[in-house]
Amino acid sequence: MFFLELFQQLPVKILTVALLIIITVYLIRKSIKLFFDKTSFLDEKREETLMHFTNQVTKVLGLVIFFIYVLSHFFKLEKLVTGSVVVAGALALIFQHIIRDYIMGLTYLFERQIHHGDYVIINGNRQGKIEEISMRHLKIRQYDGYLYTISYSSIMELQNGNRGRRRVNENLVLNYRQNPDDAFKVMEEVAQTCNEKYGEYLLKDEHGIPLESFKFNQITELNVDFRGHRYSLSGLVKEGDFVEASKKVRYELAMAAYKNDLMMAESLNTSH
Template sequence: MFFLGLFPQLALKILTVALLIILMTYLIRKSIKLFFDKTSILDEKREETLMHFANQVTKVLGLVFFFIYVLSHFFDLTKFVTGSAVMAGALALIFQHIIRDYIMGLTYLFERQIHHGDYVIINGNREGKIEEISMRHMKIRQYDGYLYTVSHSNITELQNGNRGMRRVNESLVLNYRQNPDDAFKVIEEVAQTCNEKYEEYLLKDENGVPVENFIFNQITELNVDFRGHRYSISGLVKETDFAVASKKVRYELAIAAYKNDLMMAQSEGLEANKDCNPQVSL
């Protein structure tokens, strides 16, 4: 009966502390937002990134304080942690990974390596737009629509495309039987066409001169997957126009290959099937 009498009081205390933590979290977030709204110290992307990070920090700290308060009513936390070597070792292993995530997250934040909304390539095989940056992980929306989440400590390589410029690099893989001289003439014309039609997308210096025009890089890779050789075009464009410019260059390459009957690379199986089953004209 004694414990039943104490339970309503304990529940009321816990509820009061929970409401106070929620209120403090709200006020801290509101204060940060008002500070950014009233000042122009940082750019918009930087402010948005800090707001996302602050929201995550306040949420985690609020939960930590709440659980510590609740557990303190049932356990002597000091004796509980220090009295169990096994528990202490397990917590050390768990928090080692978590702390490493936090440290890496703070490093990315304060070194300004990434911002909310940036287009990034992670570990060379995941690319997309940053939708969320938390204390422990980053979420990017890939082109296929999937949301990819990676903890900061698992990021070994990070490429950021949002630095005001991007390099378009599009290519054709032509059959090894294709005469390179003929391919050179066609793709050089494609580069000239891109410079004439899509000059507006090129990154320009203070005098309005393109920093790097669309250029034909000739053969950039031999014997790609044992099918043919790669011929590429590249150009330095404004970051905001990267997606559109890439599509335009790809189109020009495709239409040029079609009009000039360039021999596209294909698998050996398809070529063998074509040789064994020639089409018969009626």
């Protein structure tokens, strides 16, 4: 009788339901993980992406069910549901950006545009490795170590490295007073140096021939921010070597600029 009366108390009921929800969420996640471990329908990255998304979904559903249960003890559920239709309409207008995040998140996931661990460039100025895929946003670890979070509705452009391959694309922005002929000669030498020293990073075909060697792409943009012109160098490398290859190419560009006294573009705010 004591335990029966104890379980009739509201705080105990709420704690019991909360515990049951936590256990249920854990079992669902564990079951899905075991399913992926025992099967090979999907590749590893796809499985990892779905697991991250499942964790987010089960967390949200668990919280929703818990709050509905708690509210049902203070309000009549029938009236709550009826009134919630009107409330839902109002909330949809207020939280339209959040709703759009969820819809776009589902689109990115089910169209397989992104996977956990992919290297991406977002809106042309943020790049790094995807560390978390939630229902509303992405988190990417940038090369400077910072963790960048962006909502799906804020993504105007997303570039994803092809599976197994990435294109290194590094550049120098040189002063507009720099002689292009001299710059061209230096950049061609850098491309040749990179092919000789870092050829192992290049993606190769079945005959061991690079699909795209390091090459100088000449001037890819004029008058960048009214400071100078952009001279670009690129090469197709293995995805796993992308970060290291980029570092090496940047080093060679910096060293070549130093040794050949190339005139780097300066900020408009530079004072002399």
